[in-house]
Amino acid sequence: MTASQQTASQTWLIRNVRPAGGPATDLILSEGRITETGSGLTAPGAQVLDGTGLIALPGLVDLHTHLREPGREDAETVLTGTQAAALGGYTAVHAMANTEPVADTAGVVEQIWRLGRQAGYCDVQPVGAVTVGLEGSRLAELGAMADSAARVRIFSDDGRCVSDAVLMRRALEYVKAFGGVIAQHAQEPRLTEGAQLNEGEMSGLLGLAGWPAVAEEAIIARDCLLTAHVGSALHVCHVSTAGSVEIIRWAKSKGWRVTAEVTPHHLLLTDELAASYDPVYKVNPPLRTAADVAALRAGLADGTIDCVATDHAPHAVEDKETEWHVAAFGMTGLETALRVVHAAMVETGLLDWAQVADRMSVRPAAIGQLDGTAIGAAGQSLSAALHGRPLTAGSPANLVLYDPAARSVVDPAQHASRSRNTPFAGMDLPGQVIATFLRGEPVVLDGKLAR
Ligand SMILES: [Zn+2]
Ligand SMILES: [Zn+2]
Numbered sequence: 516m517t518a519s520q521q522t523a524s525q526t527w528l529i530r531n532v533r534p535a536g537g538p539a540t541d542l543i544l545s546e547g548r549i550t551e552t553g554s555g556l557t558a559p560g561a562q563v564l565d566g567t568g569l570i571a572l573p574g575l576v577d578l579h580t581h582l583r584e585p586g587r588e589d590a591e592t593v594l595t596g597t598q599a600a601a602l603g604g605y606t607a608v609h610a611m612a613n614t615e616p617v618a619d620t621a622g623v624v625e626q627i628w629r630l631g632r633q634a635g636y637c638d639v640q641p642v643g644a645v646t647v648g649l650e651g652s653r654l655a656e657l658g659a660m661a662d663s664a665a666r667v668r669i670f671s672d673d674g675r676c677v678s679d680a681v682l683m684r685r686a687l688e689y690v691k692a693f694g695g696v697i698a699q700h701a702q703e704p705r706l707t708e709g710a711q712l713n714e715g716e717m718s719g720l721l722g723l724a725g726w727p728a729v730a731e732e733a734i735i736a737r738d739c740l741l742t743a744h745v746g747s748a749l750h751v752c753h754v755s756t757a758g759s760v761e762i763i764r765w766a767k768s769k770g771w772r773v774t775a776e777v778t779p780h781h782l783l784l785t786d787e788l789a790a791s792y793d794p795v796y797k798v799n800p801p802l803r804t805a806a807d808v809a810a811l812r813a814g815l816a817d818g819t820i821d822c823v824a825t826d827h828a829p830h831a832v833e834d835k836e837t838e839w840h841v842a843a844f845g846m847t848g849l850e851t852a853l854r855v856v857h858a859a860m861v862e863t864g865l866l867d868w869a870q871v872a873d874r875m876s877v878r879p880a881a882i883g884q885l886d887g888t889a890i891g892a893a894g895q896s897l898s899a900a901l902h903g904r905p906l907t908a909g910s911p912a913n914l915v916l917y918d919p920a921a922r923s924v925v926d927p928a929q930h931a932s933r934s935r936n937t938p939f940a941g942m943d944l945p946g947q948v949i950a951t952f953l954r955g956e957p958v959v960l961d962g963k964l965a966r
Pocket of ligand 1: 673674675700752753799800
C-alpha cells in the first residue's frame, strides 16, 4: 500500500492548539497534509477538534523499537507494537533486527516493512542486521537490504555488540557507499560476562555481578575512532553512562559523524531500584547511578545526545516475571516515553517543547533519513510518508496532540503492547497523548485507538 492510498479523505480542523508549545493557532489537515495554519480558520464540512490547552508536536520517531515479529508474537506483534507506538504519539518506529528469523536479508526486512504498512497505525522502518544471524562473524546483505522496498538505512546487531573491530570497520566502510549508518549496541562482551547490574555500590550490596561503565565506554571510544578513520557514520544506541556522554561530546567536537540516543528509562531511573530484586528493572544496558542520570540529562539538553529512543523491549510474562538471574533484559517504553521525557526534561526546565520536538521527532527522523533530506536518487517524491517536518502548511499531517496539564498513574493493563514489563507501572507521571494523526488520519483520538 502506498502512502497516497492511506491518505484520509476527511478534513480536520484543529482549533487553538500550540505547535511545539508556541502561540496557539488553528490547523487544517486535508489529503494527508497540513494545508493551512492561522487563527480563526474555517473549513466547511471538516471534523473539528478543540485543541485548547494542547500542544502539537510533529509525530514522534523512534530509532529503537523491538516489535518481536517474526518469531516472538507472544511478546509483541507489528500490529500491537504499532498500536502502542500510536498511543505514545509515534508516527514512525525503527524495528530492530533481532527477530526470529533475524532481519538480515532483503526478504525479511521487506516482510516487516509490509506488516507495518498493513497494520497502518504507524510507519515501520526496518533496521537491518550488520552480521548474518547477529553472529558477529560475517557481514549480512547490507546492500540488498538498502536496495529493497524497505530501503534500509540503519544497520544494527542490537542485543549484541559488533565487538570485532575489523568487522565493525568493514561495516562502516560498506554503508558509507550509500549513506547508511551503523547503530552500535556498545557492550564489550568479555567485560560483561554474566553481568547483571551496574558495577558499583548497589551491585556489591545486592550481590549481583557488576556491569562496568567501561564496558560501554571502551566500545564507544573505539567506534568513534573507527568512524573517523573510515569517514562513515556511527549511531550509538542507548547511551547510559556519564563517561559515554564525555566521549561522544569529544567525538562531535572533532566534527566526526557520530550521533547518539538515550532511553526514557535511563533519564529517570537509577540502579537503586534493583534493591527490590524485581526483574522489571533488569535492562541492557543496566540502570546506572544518579550521577549518570544527571549527565545523560545534561547531554540531551546540550545536544551531545541527539535524541530519545525507547528501546521498547517487550517480553512474555514467563521470560520476565521470574528470578532476577534468569529474567530477560528489557523494558517496554513506547506508551510512556513522552510522559517520562516530560517528567525528566521539561518539568526540570532542561528542555522546552520545541526542543522535545527536536529530540523526539526532528533529529531521529534525520538520522533515520525519514525527513526527506536524503531522498532524490531513490526517485521518491517529497511524499506524505515523511516525518520530523515542521508543523507548517505543506508538511505531511503526521502529528501528536498532547495535554501537558494532565497527570495520571501508569496502568500497564491499559497498554496496547502485548507485554506488561514497564518499570513505570504505578508511577504518577505528567501528561497525556490525546490524539495522533498519521497522514491526516486520526489513529488515536481521546487518548484511545481510533479504529
Ligand atoms: Zn541494545
Ligand atoms: Zn534494543
